[in-house]
Amino acid sequence: ETGVTQTPRHLVMGMTNKKSLKCEQHLGHNAMYWYKQSAKKPLELMFVYSLEERVENNSVPSRFSPECPNSSHLFLHLHTLQPEDSALYLCASSQVDNSPLHFGNGTRLTVT
């Protein structure tokens, strides 16, 4: 148990579908992150929420829409995705004081 739980573990969706990824942390952290991990590429930071406020958006296409309703929950809403968006999406949390990241086990997304 990592303390950071992501659901679903696997998701297959068509390009016209709308789906959401969910992340929940039980560690009392006050910062949460979405990362994208594709084969043969470095981990890409997508969004950062600190104290429930979005502090970073790394030029992510608008078809990805994050939501952080409270410090324990983070969502990534997906719509009209492309096949190249297929990847492992990882959620992480930490304290804002630069303590290490705690990752969930990810959602393996396949866009058909």
Place this chain on the structure above:
Amino acid sequence: SQQGEEDPQALSIQEGENATMNCSYKTSINNLQWYRQNSGRGLVHLILIRSNEREKHSGRLRVTLDTSKKSSSLLITASRAADTASYFCATGRTGANSKLTFGKGITLSVRP
């Protein structure tokens, strides 16, 4: 870019041998972190070394940091089959984790 680059990309050793993995980066950093990822799982933090530290130990792990060469190494002593995983270095340029940048990772295989 301050992106960490790991070397080698893949490493295969016999159980009981030591494994040395290297990371180089381009700009000044606040800290450097090493993470491990088992297949199909999230990343797990292993060790953090600050820019004013030169060496750190944690169990069978030894990390060194040479800021003059902008490089770090991770040594795993007396490797075990269970150490088989991907290893990532991540560099933090300021005090905030939002600036943490990951490399592509090193695939370590430990043969029993």
